[in-house]
Amino acid sequence: MTVPDQRLRPRKRPGQQRAIETRQRLLDAAARVFSQYGYAAGTTNRIAEAAGHSIGSLYQYFPNKDAILVELATAHAQAGIAAIGRHLDGGPLPKSLEGKIRLFVRAAIDNHRDDPALHRVLFEQAPRPPELLEFLHAAEQRAVAAAGELLAADSQVTVTDIPMAARLVVTAIESLVHRFFAHGRPDDADRFEDELVAMLMRYLTPPP
Template sequence: MARKPPTKPRKTATQQRSRATVDALVEATARILVREGFDKASTNRIAEVAGVSIGSLYQYFPCKEALVAAVIERHQQRIARTVRGGLADLMAMPVEAAMHRLVAVAVKGHRVEPALHRVLAEQIPRVGKLRDAETFSRENFALFRTYLEQHRGELRVDDLELASFVCVTTIEALTHNAVLHHSKMLSGAAMEALIDEGARLVSGYLLPMPPA
């Protein structure tokens, strides 16, 4: 069995100059991934684009996979900040409004560096950290589960763990596939329609059927 390449940096940059070097390397890696693809992202190419010596690169990162992992981590942090802000007042919302907010936040999260998100999804599973690049983290899954618990009296579903899985997976799949295959859905009227229909789908699953 082939040995997996390391994905952790050799050391953490603490001084301003060293942090600038690491930032330049991570940014260069992201640009190469988007423009040229994973296979072209050699350590020599990354160092060249970053304007950093190859020795400095290896001082912080053992291989290109570790740099790609750093790109994934930075991308996830940016998505997390976007999503977290959008979910701040979710608990007080009725179900339909909350589901609309959740889908809207997922779309907004997927609009963070969409070209990079597409590359990470299509080319980078071999690095082994793609699971960290999802829009809805475990923290947000737990938040959704807590929301359902607090609004249990409005729902038709009984198994809230299953319901959380179904809803979060559905929202993630809709928005993720929009990024990968239907990028026009992430702007303008098409984006609003995607949000409305996604919210209607999830709300319809959670809420009782209206009387005939």
């Protein structure tokens, strides 16, 4: 049964520093619990215990575990967007097309590397209310637009349909990186990065 959207909304955000720290401890504990136990066994009682708080304290900030999952998923998505932004604004991009593609692949990998088990819960088991879906869609649209500008300005790109290429590059990176870290072997991350970059390069630079 789908959880009504209002049940996914966190309680009012605290303003005092002590309350802010308590709320963050609950979120950090939830990430550990979901990573260890998965969605079904990641109960609010376990989260409260892991955070060192009572269940009543948890419910002051979050109505249920689904609201916590949505909060964690949103924070993960925001971190990925911020990482891409830092690469775009942090100085000149690599001159080669391969260097540019590798930069974005590595940014996605870095955002998934820390806790694959948690990411699997967040994006395969967590509910997605309309607000989160709209946020993710808008972020993807911005990434596609940025990729389109980069591809259009690079003389090495020989694929003809740049708008479609930009969309395929962005969605391929996000989808394949997520699947690799959720179900693959993190020890093979370097090999995976090389092969994904090579695959995208072959697509973007087909022979005439």
